[in-house]
Amino acid sequence: MAQNSNKKQVEQITDMEVDFAQWYTDVCKKAELIDYSSIKGMFIYRPYGYAIWENIQHALDQKFKETGHENVYLPMLIPESLLQKEKDHVEGFAPECAWVTMGGSEKLEERYCIRPTSETLFCEHYKNVIHSHRDLPKLYNQWCSVLRWEKTSRPFLRHREFLWQEGHTMHATAEEAREETMRMLNVYADFLENVLAMPVVRGRKTDKEKFNGAEETYTVECMMHDRKALQSGTSHYFGDGFARAFDITFTGKDNQLHHPHQTSWGVSTRMIGGIIMTHGDNSGLVLPPRIAPIQAMVIPVAMHKPGVLDAAAALLERLKAAGVRAQMDDSDQSMGWKAAQYEMKGVPLRVEIGPKDMEKNQCCICRRDSGEKVFVSLDELETRVQELLDSVHNGLYERAKKNLEDHTKVCHTLDEVKQFMDTEGGFAKTMWCGELDCELKMKEQAGVTSRCMPLKQDKVGDVCVCCGKPAKHMIYWGVAY
Amino acid sequence: MAQNSNKKQVEQITDMEVDFAQWYTDVCKKAELIDYSSIKGMFIYRPYGYAIWENIQHALDQKFKETGHENVYLPMLIPESLLQKEKDHVEGFAPECAWVTMGGSEKLEERYCIRPTSETLFCEHYKNVIHSHRDLPKLYNQWCSVLRWEKTSRPFLRHREFLWQEGHTMHATAEEAREETMRMLNVYADFLENVLAMPVVRGRKTDKEKFNGAEETYTVECMMHDRKALQSGTSHYFGDGFARAFDITFTGKDNQLHHPHQTSWGVSTRMIGGIIMTHGDNSGLVLPPRIAPIQAMVIPVAMHKPGVLDAAAALLERLKAAGVRAQMDDSDQSMGWKAAQYEMKGVPLRVEIGPKDMEKNQCCICRRDSGEKVFVSLDELETRVQELLDSVHNGLYERAKKNLEDHTKVCHTLDEVKQFMDTEGGFAKTMWCGELDCELKMKEQAGVTSRCMPLKQDKVGDVCVCCGKPAKHMIYWGVAY
Ligand SMILES: [Zn+2]
Ligand SMILES: [Zn+2]
Numbered sequence: 020m021a022q023n024s025n026k027k028q029v030e031q032i033t034d035m036e037v038d039f040a041q042w043y044t045d046v047c048k049k050a051e052l053i054d055y056s057s058i059k060g061m062f063i064y065r066p067y068g069y070a071i072w073e074n075i076q077h078a079l080d081q082k083f084k085e086t087g088h089e090n091v092y093l094p095m096l097i098p099e100s101l102l103q104k105e106k107d108h109v110e111g112f113a114p115e116c117a118w119v120t121m122g123g124s125e126k127l128e129e130r131y132c133i134r135p136t137s138e139t140l141f142c143e144h145y146k147n148v149i150h151s152h153r154d155l156p157k158l159y160n161q162w163c164s165v166l167r168w169e170k171t172s173r174p175f176l177r178h179r180e181f182l183w184q185e186g187h188t189m190h191a192t193a194e195e196a197r198e199e200t201m202r203m204l205n206v207y208a209d210f211l212e213n214v215l216a217m218p219v220v221r222g223r224k225t226d227k228e229k230f231n232g233a234e235e236t237y238t239v240e241c242m243m244h245d246r247k248a249l250q251s252g253t254s255h256y257f258g259d260g261f262a263r264a265f266d267i268t269f270t271g272k273d274n275q276l277h278h279p280h281q282t283s284w285g286v287s288t289r290m291i292g293g294i295i296m297t298h299g300d301n302s303g304l305v306l307p308p309r310i311a312p313i314q315a316m317v318i319p320v321a322m323h324k325p326g327v328l329d330a331a332a333a334l335l336e337r338l339k340a341a342g343v344r345a346q347m348d349d350s351d352q353s354m355g356w357k358a359a360q361y362e363m364k365g366v367p368l369r370v371e372i373g374p375k376d377m378e379k380n381q382c383c384i385c386r387r388d389s390g391e392k393v394f395v396s397l398d399e400l401e402t403r404v405q406e407l408l409d410s411v412h413n414g415l416y417e418r419a420k421k422n423l424e425d426h427t428k429v430c431h432t433l434d435e436v437k438q439f440m441d442t443e444g445g446f447a448k449t450m451w452c453g454e455l456d457c458e459l460k461m462k463e464q465a466g467v468t469s470r471c472m473p474l475k476q477d478k479v480g481d482v483c484v485c486c487g488k489p490a491k492h493m494i495y496w497g498v499a500y
Numbered sequence: 501m502a503q504n505s506n507k508k509q510v511e512q513i514t515d516m517e518v519d520f521a522q523w524y525t526d527v528c529k530k531a532e533l534i535d536y537s538s539i540k541g542m543f544i545y546r547p548y549g550y551a552i553w554e555n556i557q558h559a560l561d562q563k564f565k566e567t568g569h570e571n572v573y574l575p576m577l578i579p580e581s582l583l584q585k586e587k588d589h590v591e592g593f594a595p596e597c598a599w600v601t602m603g604g605s606e607k608l609e610e611r612y613c614i615r616p617t618s619e620t621l622f623c624e625h626y627k628n629v630i631h632s633h634r635d636l637p638k639l640y641n642q643w644c645s646v647l648r649w650e651k652t653s654r655p656f657l658r659h660r661e662f663l664w665q666e667g668h669t670m671h672a673t674a675e676e677a678r679e680e681t682m683r684m685l686n687v688y689a690d691f692l693e694n695v696l697a698m699p700v701v702r703g704r705k706t707d708k709e710k711f712n713g714a715e716e717t718y719t720v721e722c723m724m725h726d727r728k729a730l731q732s733g734t735s736h737y738f739g740d741g742f743a744r745a746f747d748i749t750f751t752g753k754d755n756q757l758h759h760p761h762q763t764s765w766g767v768s769t770r771m772i773g774g775i776i777m778t779h780g781d782n783s784g785l786v787l788p789p790r791i792a793p794i795q796a797m798v799i800p801v802a803m804h805k806p807g808v809l810d811a812a813a814a815l816l817e818r819l820k821a822a823g824v825r826a827q828m829d830d831s832d833q834s835m836g837w838k839a840a841q842y843e844m845k846g847v848p849l850r851v852e853i854g855p856k857d858m859e860k861n862q863c864c865i866c867r868r869d870s871g872e873k874v875f876v877s878l879d880e881l882e883t884r885v886q887e888l889l890d891s892v893h894n895g896l897y898e899r900a901k902k903n904l905e906d907h908t909k910v911c912h913t914l915d916e917v918k919q920f921m922d923t924e925g926g927f928a929k930t931m932w933c934g935e936l937d938c939e940l941k942m943k944e945q946a947g948v949t950s951r952c953m954p955l956k957q958d959k960v961g962d963v964c965v966c967c968g969k970p971a972k973h974m975i976y977w978g979v980a981y
């Protein structure tokens with residue numbers, strides 16, 4: 020009976036080996052993360068999906084505050100003239116802007132773009148509030164949604180409107196701004212690895228792939244289960260380019276006028292897509308415990324037997340008191356349905372207690388990552404649950420790390436890269452001369468884009484994988500979401 | 501010296517008795533709550549202003565979750581055809597909509613309105629997720645910004661874009677929906693009184709003043725220092741009007757199709773305007789301790805003297821460890837500057853410690869609400885600071901309550917109301933026949949709008965203040981922000 024219900028529930032999603040894209044969409048829908056709206060590419064974050072984002076926000080916001088940042092909120096509309104102040108920036112974003120042209124029944128004198136990102140708005144504000152070296156650094160962050168009018172869309176990975184945070188900082192010196200750029204890249208990397216259990220490659224983007232208007236863009240790249248790459252967070256160093264374009268100056272300690280140096284950095288709800296594609300399996304979502312909205316689901320077994328519901332409720336209260344995000348399902352659904360349901364929703368631990376367990380002063384805990392069942396004495400419930408949550412985190416991380424390492428391959432020629440991508444897929448690790456021509460040729464002939472030049476450079480050869488000329492950088496190539 | 505600096509700082513703002521509106525704007529700017537952007541009516545929430553909102557959010561969100569609500573996020577754009585589905589609703593909001601007509605370089609087939617409120621979007625989603633009585637109730641809330649293209653603007657009180665939360669719930673029965681409407685009104689009232697120290701009048705809006713599309717609107721009304729009214733939160737009962745317009749049905753326990761019953765409720769950053777105008781004084785902002793970003797500012801006195809900085813730092817750490825939001829200013833600004841600065845910013849307690857205090861094992865705590873200074877033994881620092889914070893809260897509440905009570909006056913004739921509003925101002929408490937004609941006449945002749953029909957009805961007469969016919973309700977009138 021349990022077996023059957025279980026099977027029926029699981030049949031609702033496509034196997035990832037059959038059709039990874041369909042599996043992904045199935046999980047987003049069946050785990051109740053997302054719904055479609057009547058506007059293409061604009062999605063509804065349902066309670067379970069939004070709760071994951073709230074946990075991500077909470078953990079990151081704490082990190083931002085610990086590193087001295089303050090939250091602000093700037094308008095969602097950007098006058099076209101303001102967007103145009105930095106040339107590279109507007110060229111990159113104008114094609115994706117949604118434009119407001121009417122206010123009530125009146126045509127606006129100037130059209131306003133819904134923010135695709137807020138560098139220009141922050142610069143306008145910074146001009147008002149930065150005058151002296153005593154006003155620096157300014158370390159601001161904003162949680163908001165942004166709009167990019169893209170043609171194609173996929174839940175979490177490519178929305179026309181998505182939720183994100185954007186840090187925008189101003190510093191007295193280039194050195195301080197560079198430090199900030201790297202500090203925030205590392206905050207992202209630590210968060211991805213230690214909270215989301217997603218191993219990362221930290222590196223610098225090529226000029227072709229960097230942010231519109233930035234001098235340098237740094238990235239954390241993750242490998243998904245299907246061996247494609249997901250750019251999971253970026254941190255940009257702007258130099259004083261925007262500050263010059265917006266005429267932002269401050270009086271230094273030397274009593275001279277200077278332009279401040281700027282950074283910006285952001286992560287978005289696309290990280291949730293990353294979680295799904297890194298940890299998920301054919302039974303559905305698998306959530307890393309540290310951001311799971313429900314870390315442990317308590318399920319009473321043989322509920323009608325005397326004392327079972329009380330025992331389950333007592334267990335629930337103990338878990339909650341210990342700071343575990345726990346819930347109980349005492350609905351009249353079958354055990355099989357419940358098992359399948361919380362597998363689909365990726366709940367890290369399922370905690371069952373029935374008459375037999377009560378006799379033995381124990382409960383039975385089933386891990387979502389491995390399916391393993393362990394009996395835990397109620398005397399050590401809190402410690403063991405915490406250990407199991409950590410163990411699930413570590414298990415997920417190690418599995419993802421193995422996937423990344425197993426499918427990162429040193430290649431010396433374009434043919435090798437082609438062969439690797441055609442048969443196996445993953446990150447091709449090569450040397451590169453640094454020329455755009457070679458980067459374009461790699462895309463054209465092997466279908467790969469440069470992911471990043473890892474910060475940890477190791478020399479895997481002397482010449483460019485593409486043109487054979489002397490190489491400048493070690494670089495990763497891949498197919499990206 | 502302290503005296504002079506202090507005076508200089510304070511001179512920057514207009515006295516409220518001279519020009520209340522200018523005093524208000526001065527406080528918003530000088531306390532660094534807000535900045536202007538290049539689009540009229542779209543404001544920048546600066547770190548200190550946003551931190552107040554974060555504390556409000558945190559406290560309210562907890563209440564929402566305790567009462568069973570879940571957060572979601574829906575798109576910011578509403579197709580015009582969707583907005584038009586409920587007739588009263590679109591009539592109310594269409595004149596204030598900002599319209600998106602272009603996506604990139606393409607003209608859109610249908611124009612999209614930036615949400616002024618999200619009833620229509622929630623209904624569209626509810627149609628997808630409500631099918632059975634088992635799917636009810638749905639208790640959703642959304643934190644976001646909304647846009648209303650208004651002609652006039654004032655910081656916090658009237659923005660074209662403002663931050664708020666909007667709760668949207670669906671219930672199996674009218675009774676349950678009515679309960680929810682009142683539950684959330686009471687959550688708002690408790691929050692305003694117990695967290696923001698703002699006494700409220702709870703009541704029902706007249707048909708003229710109710711929300712577009714609602715059957716009934718309930719409100720919490722507060723009286724500002726200038727005796728004008730601020731509608732500080734509203735809770736609406738919709739019946740099944742939207743559900744019918746959007747064709748949302750569920751199969752009941754009786755196996756028949758029914759329309760669910762709906763509510764919505766919201767508060768916004770205009771509450772921050774309410775805090776300023778309820779508690780502020782001629783030295784600037786006065787923040788209620790429970791949402792103050794800085795509850796206690798530690799200031800070392802005679803900093804260069806040996807041991808002072810260490811003693812101040814130790815004091816700061818003790819306060820933080822006790823859960824007090826405390827900071828220290830050990831900058832080289834004068835004591836007078838610091839005193840004026842944290843008065844302007846409304847910090848509830850200023851905690852000073854110098855060589856003399858150290859000898860006596862004490863610190864000197866100055867209350868922002870009364871200016872009173874008390875010496876506190878370091879042995880009882882944590883308890884005494886917590887007591888003082890509560891005492892500041894209570895002091896602010898009592899003062900505001902006295903203002904509300906002193907300026908609420910029973911009136912029996914239109915002339916009495918006119919006289920009261922012309923000379924004193926406040927809430928005119930009268931009987932009313934319930935007719936729109938009288939409500940319009942009150943506006944025309946006495947310049948007042950109906951604020952609400954208080955839930956606690958007491959009978960202050962038999963006949964309508966305006967037409968003299970038999971009265972149906974006791975009602976409050978006033979001039980509103
Ligand atoms: Zn090359
Ligand atoms: Zn009347």
